[in-house]
Amino acid sequence: MLDLVAAAGRITGSPRPNPQAEEKIMKRISGKLLVFGALSLLCGGVWLLYSQSAAPAGPIKTEIRKENGRFRLYRGGQPYFIKGVVYVGDMGGKFPLKDVAAHGANSIRSSGGLNVLDEAHRLGLSVLVNLPMRMESVHKFDYSDEKAVREQFEKVKERVLQLKDHPAVLAWSIGNELSVGYTNKAVWNAVNDVARMIHEVDPLHPTMTVIGDGSINAGDILEIKKRAPDLDMLGINYYMHVETVPAKIRHYDWDKPYVLTEWGPSGDWQVPRTEWKASIEETSTEKAQRYLERYQNVVLKDAERCLGSYAFIWGWRHERTQTWYGMHLETGERTEAVNVMQFLWTGQWPANRAPRIEDLRIEGRRAQDNVYLKPAGRYRAAVQASDPDQDPIRYRWEILAEVARAGYAGMGEKRSAPMPELIEKGDGPELVFKAPAQEGAYRLFVFLIDGKGNGATANIPFYVRP
Incomplete structure (x- = not known):
């Protein structure tokens, strides 16, 4: 990018x-x-x-x-x-x-x-x-x-x-x-x-x-x-x-x-x-x-x-x-x-700017690689990011079940609940997590916060199957 x-x-x-x-x-x-x-x-x-x-x-x-x-x-x-x-x-x-x-x-x-x-x-x-x-x-x-x-x-x-x-x-x-x-x-x-x-x-x-x-x-x-x-x-x-x-x-x-x-x-x-x-x-x-x-x-x-x-x-x-x-x-x-x-x-950039995300992968694979995981398997994810002002970045990770598109402009969509119990280690740019036990489609989200009112985000879909 x-x-x-x-x-x-x-x-x-x-x-x-x-x-x-x-x-x-x-x-x-x-x-x-x-x-x-x-x-x-x-x-x-x-x-x-x-x-x-x-x-x-x-x-x-x-x-x-x-x-x-x-x-x-x-x-x-x-x-x-x-x-x-x-x-x-x-x-x-x-x-x-x-x-x-x-x-x-x-x-x-x-x-x-x-x-x-x-x-x-x-x-x-x-x-x-x-x-x-x-x-x-x-x-x-x-x-x-x-x-x-x-x-x-x-x-x-x-x-x-x-x-x-x-x-x-x-x-x-x-x-x-x-x-x-x-x-x-x-x-x-x-x-x-x-x-x-x-x-x-x-x-x-x-x-x-x-x-x-x-x-x-x-x-x-x-x-x-x-x-x-x-x-x-x-x-x-x-x-x-x-x-x-x-x-x-x-x-x-x-x-x-x-x-x-x-x-x-x-x-x-x-x-x-x-x-x-x-x-x-x-x-x-x-x-x-x-x-x-x-x-x-x-x-x-x-x-x-x-x-x-x-x-x-x-x-x-x-x-x-x-x-x-x-x-x-x-x-x-x-x-x-x-x-x-x-x-x-x-014509002017803000005095302090949001973090930038260069890449997000699960076990070295991007979303385009069709990421399949085993039920309850242990995996690693990593995000490559930087802050243009060198502000320290706080990381937050979430795993959610994929939301089925319900109707026009998101009408009727029901947001999935996060699964914090799957996060084993996620206080930095690298995540250790367990895949959900149930077969199905999910997403892994990462949020970056710079403490100055700015943030960044990315996610990667994955599918759990035996």
Whole structure:
């Protein structure tokens, strides 16, 4: 894995340049990001001063302009490039919203209410407000049922009327990935009805709907163009191969701007798998490299159409594993993904950075080697790691049974309980453990903590059989 400081902007696996070349690369990228970051911080400072003044006067107008063939977003009459995250909430104080602003972001994507908007505005953050709509595949919602569609419409309208005059509102996001597993194209007519209603009651904030990679690849953009012409832009959730989005947007002749509304590590459905179909998760260090590359190759590169992005996901969540998508550990520590996003937003690395993981093996075998263990057998595992600031690292190991993927976006997944009784020696980078006695699929996790609020993680799936 390449050093992010020395290799910012380069693709993992490319030849490593000499130190002089590395320095030139870093200066060139950092210079551009510093200029971009300085302008963004200046705009952010203006918004922060505005938000901390006496009671807000009312809504702040967001508009999309096309200038010299390029779409640009304006907020309050000033250019506004979205540097955002999908925000899950502070979860008991572990992920306070103030940390989002402190790292250089200027916006969040949220389903929260007035309390979230109030705090966001106080911190100088705007909010892409989610307007939930039910899915055909997940919620068994019938978009041919006029009564049900009307009831949903009225609930959405109620939320719009409640929040539309709040100064934190940036735009409205109508539904999320409504096309997953769907057959009834009338969903887009329902989306358009909401977009038209918003234009009538709130002409100050634009609208979008959000689609995922499968929807784009299936050509749903053409259906959206036909059935939902009142949308102002498109939200796109895309993980691995997100760099193909600009070309696909143009291939399907989407003639409006877009925002990356979810992106980050490679999706659990996209990565290589073991022989027993366990998805092989990237380490936190590999994920950080993905954030870096994908931001540079899409968000910064497609200046003609892309209005910014919302990285997924600020905080922690369990989906497929307890570490796959969160930019933090469950205990609150920041991973390298947070460090990278601060660099991309501001041009400056944090003063203290997260540990790095180079490798994790069981008895010398990586996840790609299909690790099979004997029931109750005694084994060793080792992680190769370092800390860029030479902070002492504390290690924690866990063994859990593999979680069966239950439904869309982790819905219905039941997290497995750790098995501490299997750990014989695990207070450092080497682990001695016993395999579970019962046949089946498991994962070995390692967590690294630097004592400065940063962490790292990796895991390796293994299978127990006689």
